[in-house]
Amino acid sequence: MNFLNNFSIRCKTYILVGLSVLAALSLSFVSNNGLNIIQAQVDELIRANSIERNAYRAILEEKNYLLNANGSVMNHANAKQAFIKSERAIKHIYETLDGMSGESTRAIKQAMKEYDVNYKRGIYLLEELEKESNVLQKNGESITSQIQQYVEAKRVDVKRKLSQKTIEKINAGSNIWQYTYMTRADEKRYLLSPDENLFEMFKKDFAFMMSELDRLKAMSNEAFEHEKIVMFYDSAKKYEESMYRWVKYNNEHVSAVVPNTKKLGSIVIGESLNIGNNSLDDIYEKREFVVATLICVTLFTIFIGILFGALISRSISRVISNFQTGLLDFFSYLDLQKNSANQIKIESKDEIAVMANVVNENIVKIEEVMQNKLSQMKAKDEQMLQQSRLAQMGEMISMIAHQWRQPLGVISAISIDMQIRLFERRVYDLSTVQGRADMEEYSLKSLNKINEFVKHLSKTIDDFRNFFKPDKVRTSFNLVSLVDKTLTIGGHLLDTKGIEIVKNYGKDLPEISSFENEIMQVVLSVIHNGADALVSNEIKQPCIYISIDTNESGNQVILIEDNAGGIPEDIISKIFDPYFSTKEKNGTGLGLYIAQIIITEHCDGLISVENTNRGACFKIELTGTTKGEE
Missing domain, CATH: 1.20.1440.210 (de novo design (two linked rop proteins))
Known part of the structure; x- marks a missing residue:
């Protein structure tokens, strides 16, 4: 019954109140009508009892009259008084009969008329008898x-x-x-x-x-x-x-006269008793009828009240539910749990619909503002991500310099040795076959060494280039291989600081589908933060523990833990805030913030930190689909 949606809540409330009043009036009308019916029967019963009582009184006074107006001792005063009382009783019977109608009173009215005539005839005869006696x-x-x-x-x-x-x-x-x-x-x-x-x-x-x-x-x-x-x-x-x-x-x-009077009196009394009994039976029947009618009307009224009440309540609750759902959807959008906000569904024309229209207008405006803000924040995050990449690039260049220094020194030493052996000292006698063979063997060996170091340098260049390459395509890879590759890139820095790496990898871990280079950036950022904490706290036996395994939910988890003593409790909740840093120098405060954005927004994962008995432990949980599940 969508027509209820065309009414306001006030009108719906008035409808409910009106239905309640109508139900009360209906019940009151039925009850009053039933009581009137029963009261009419009670009145008829009372009239029948009154007729019976006055009939007995009339007969009694008739006997008194006969006793006092005829016989050996006549008392005219008593006879006259008895006659007056008898006439009064008969008059009361007539008055009572005037208030009654129906077939049940026809016989008693006829009998009463005959009784009155017969009684008056008897009085006349008694008077004549007295006259004749005189x-x-x-x-x-x-x-x-x-x-x-x-x-x-x-x-x-x-x-x-x-x-x-x-x-x-x-x-x-x-x-x-x-x-x-x-x-x-x-x-x-x-x-x-x-x-x-x-x-x-x-x-x-x-x-x-x-x-x-x-x-x-x-x-x-x-x-x-x-x-x-x-x-x-x-x-x-x-x-x-x-x-x-x-x-x-x-x-x-x-x-x-006397037999007829007695007979008619008996008829009057009998008919009055019949009327009384019939009235009593009618009272019982009418009472049952009234009760049944009242029950039916009550049940029908309750049914109609419940039906309309449920429809009105459903209409109101549905509007409120739509309004609540729309608001919750909008709040989810404000909490960045959804990419867009749906407008509140409007199905009525009541006060809540007016509020919903106002809210929808504001949702559109706020959504536009939010989109602008999100675009600005996204651009800002991209800018900070780029700054973080540039900062890490500087560190990588330093690492490259450290990693290239030894290979380049070896290549330089081999080149100098070849120059001395082949050109300055001419160690090999080229006029002999053996000399030429020794020189060729030496040259090939030296060149192979140089080539190996050059390949190593080239591989290093490829690793660093891939690390800084913008990666927006999901690929399938193994987390163990990814962490080892990350340690290869940053391992030289850890070696120079005397930090030991302790690995604990699960067996036969499946590949996951995610953004490989971005996860490498996060792992490297967390490892460097741990290394900086170990150096700043001057830990004698610095160590970083790295473990990879699958949790109960089937997600793969990377745990990176140091033994630097942990993060102070008053700042651990701010560790992922932008521009928050515990480093006195060269700290931008963007590393862990960028790491959180990459894991939560790009990779659909979770990153958190807690203190253990050894130090800070970073937990990276990746929910990317494994290769076997795709």
């Missing part, structure tokens, strides 16, 4: 009073005159009066405990009472009697009608 009481008292008045009137007649008809009237009135009490007793017993047998007894007693009334009516011939009988008859009919209405209301209340 009517029964009033009419019962009326017929009792009327028959009593009739009998009392007839008793007055008994005192005046007693006839058979009057006696019958009195007996009939007494029977009616008696059965009036019996009928009312049946009524009271039935009202207290409605029973079919009691009601049949009531009807039987009432029928007998009415039959006696009919018999009395048939016997009555006075206006007063007819008036009382008619009044009694009307009151008895009202009493009977009231009794039958009471029975009707009571039967409806007992057989319809």
Whole structure:
């Protein structure tokens, strides 16, 4: 996703923060939504419990009302209070149902409506029963009073005159009066405990009472009697009608209202329990759903966050890595570990890219300056190398003079001897064959000697010429032969100073590929420095130890060690610095510096120095490819 490279680090940071906020909001939304769902189910459960509780309360208050509004002992205040409480409970149920919706509440709402209607019908019936009870009481008292008045009137007649008809009237009135009490007793017993047998007894007693009334009516011939009988008859009919209405209301209340109320109450309670149980089950299901949803959203959010975070982090780290790699490459160039510096790779448009552009511009400028400086340093090194060669050339000329002095003296002595023998003294008799033969033998022998010395001088010239010849082509050579050739060139100087050379060469060393003459120059420079140290320190038995062998890395190593006591520790780290010299006279301070440049830069090797128990030991390690490895 390279499109992220088009954003700045600040924008990428804002994106990460935005993703974090989005993740938090998503989790908060899902959690809040889940909590709202669960809270809705909890509220429904609470409503169901409230309906159940108020249903129980309504049923309880209904029972209280029945106890206080019907029976042998009626308490109208308690009945009224029970009715108010029951109505309040029903009202609470309706209010609770108004806050609920769905198929689960339809049955309970319908049952509650029917319960309310049925309950109010029951209240109405109880009130009517009470009214009818009052009517029964009033009419019962009326017929009792009327028959009593009739009998009392007839008793007055008994005192005046007693006839058979009057006696019958009195007996009939007494029977009616008696059965009036019996009928009312049946009524009271039935009202207290409605029973079919009691009601049949009531009807039987009432029928007998009415039959006696009919018999009395048939016997009555006075206006007063007819008036009382008619009044009694009307009151008895009202009493009977009231009794039958009471029975009707009571039967409806007992057989319809009370069972329906109980049934509907049970339905309300059962449905509320079902709603509660369903709500509880829904809570568990919704909780599992919410938890699963929350886990899925959390995992998805984490995945998206990790994905975008990784992409943004990778984008930033890649830019930083490119910037760091470019800087390290540039620092390697500044440390002269590389010949050129690569510009920082830019793949984005952020703040680091701006810094990289600035650094790249400076890299180009610094590279130009470095190239100029390197060119100047290279020219300076070449100049110092040439100066070192010229200085060594002077030493070589002195060596040539020393090496030629003996051969030239011998040649001169042979020439003088030939001049004396052949021309001045004429030692050989040329007139004889033997004389001519002796002269010829002498002359050839002398000339051969002269020729040998001339060849030696010519070889010396070739060696010195090859030594100073600019050599820029790698050749394969043997280090042992190279060191021996170097000792041949500089050996006369060591002999004049009485310095002994101790050699320790490894066996069967392979040839290496490098610059032969430049390595000879380095070896000769190190040997001369050791010789100068031996002379300046006035060592009695001066000695230089030279060893050649292969190290563990497969590179060939030359060790040149003297017994001059070593280099002071405070200056040993400066021994390869340019223009640094320990010699009081004739010291340029360029010999070892040039030697280091030749070995490290031209020959890809290493040169170092350390003090041993005998003196200074120079180590030259050459990494040139051996002939067998090419």
